[in-house]
Amino acid sequence: MQRASPLAAVCSTSFTPAVPYYARTSISLRGGSRRSGAGGGRTVIERKDRRAVRQSASDGSAWHEEEGCSSAPACWEADGGGVIFSGEEIARVVEGELLRGGPRGSIGTDSRSLLPGQWFVALDGYNFDGYAFVEDAARAGCAGAVSSRAPPTGWTGGYVVVADTLLALQRLAADVRNRFKGPVVGITGSVGKTTTRALTALALRSFGEVHHTRGNLNNHVGVPLTLLRMPATTEVCVLELGMSGFGEIARLAEIARPTVRVVINVAPVHLEGVGGSLQGVARAKGELFATAVQGDICVVNADDTWVSSLPVPPGCEVLTFGTVRQDSSDEAQPDIVLSGVRSTGFREVTFSLTETARGNAEVTDVPSSSDTVTISEPGAHLAMNAAAAAAVAAALGLPLSDVCRDLCRFESLEMRMRVIEVPARGILCLDDSYNASPASVRSALRTLHNARQGQPEDTRRAVVLLGDMLELGPHSLQYHEDILDACLDHGFDLVGLVGPEYCRALASVAARGGDVSAAVAGADAANLWEKVKGAVNSGPAVVLVKGSRGMKMDYIVQRLTRSQDELRV
The missing domain is CATH 3.90.190.20 (Mur ligase, C-terminal domain)
Known part of the structure; x- marks a missing residue:
């Protein structure tokens, strides 16, 4: 049943936001077709189907056949820096002009950390000029450069000229995404994105090799770089999506096309970029759901009224996580229920996660299951982040017992409690x-x-x-x-x-x-x-x-x- 939403007006997909300079040009997603958004009401995917997806993922039999890569979710070669491209491939994907061919190599944007044999994308921005570092990249042994200007005098490496280097980077990332046939998880929220992303990567360990965002690479540059660094052995990709204004999450979703989309919470953050209100934050975060297409799974924090009010497009499944609804029937409980949160000093938090049997005919034969998680780090807030991660794992059919076992491995990230x-x-x-x-x-x-x-x-x-x-x-x-x-x-x-x-x-x-x-x-x-x-x-x-x-x-x-x-x- 399609959910009514008090935020439907402010989160309408017809809204055209004022977006920053890096999000003004529409990306043409190449090398694959996007799934149709047409569909009826809320779709429910049976849990047994999710388990089948996970099982087939393990032997490669379920992945779509494309370009001769039916045996694995990833369809590319990679080196130590990520997915490799030839000069000709780069020019084709970014719709640029190939001035000089060059050897195949992965993509980098920082001349200081560029690996020998990588292609250097000379990003331009308000406060930096990547072209000024092209010759530094040559001295570092780059295979070639992608730039908006002519090559320096005496240039001997590969060279591709484009109108917009940031758009070129994003198109290369979109090309990788189009060739990846495994699940992609996109996570946003006002507080706890990075911790939830790390917990989700742990929760999906039993699915297969997880590639996920490192550090703070969650913006218009970081998300493309994360995709471009994906190993060929990746079976599931987990991306953290950040924003400071309208249109940014929509652009990242266009590049990454998450199949599982998570909004963990809405709180007063980056208010200056969204009109100064929580309603603005909700609208900006809600772009992740608004851009979903038929078959995508939207993971919703049932305890956050802003998140639970965000509209979800027809044909998408909704999975929820949160605490017990004391005044509701079993059918109205979240799919992943968090309970019994206990903190012990500065060293430990313990809680229980329960996967409920949903009130739908397709899944009434699935019993509820409950497991205890103990994380040797401080902070009761970790429990709700872990519940979000468990909901993602449930969306991909993983047994809760395996998920809880792996969540216990969590260690706090640098500079985060x-x-x-x-x-x-x-x-x-x-x-x-x-x-x-x-x-x-x-x-x-x-x-x-x-x-x-x-x-x-x-x-x-x-x-x-x-x-x-x-x-x-x-x-x-x-x-x-x-x-x-x-x-x-x-x-x-x-x-x-x-x-x-x-x-x-x-x-x-x-x-x-x-x-x-x-x-x-x-x-x-x-x-x-x-x-x-x-x-x-x-x-x-x-x-x-x-x-x-x-x-x-x-x-x-x-x-x-x-x-x-x-x-x-």
């Missing part, structure tokens, strides 16, 4: 310095507060060092005041603040009579560290460090985790 101990000084650092938004900061504060509440014998001081949350639009000050109020309410021993927004918030809270005696403000991370290092190093402490990437709060983590000998230098 990673625990770093400095035993010599009794310091435990919670490094969450990669990025910050109101929702993610509140989650981090709860992790610190709840861990201390659960261990009353832990007498270490609680220190919170926060950098501004960027791109929050006209309500930025209020968001920063709310976070500062939460810090003071939790009774943390020391609250360090970096950036103009937190400084304004501190003045505002003080002006209305708030007790800000525990708060210290600094102009930047280095300045704050000089002000608080004596207090931080004066005895055992748990120190949470978090802020938007532009605030460079990792500087404090580096200083905080130095050894005693290094501190004397």
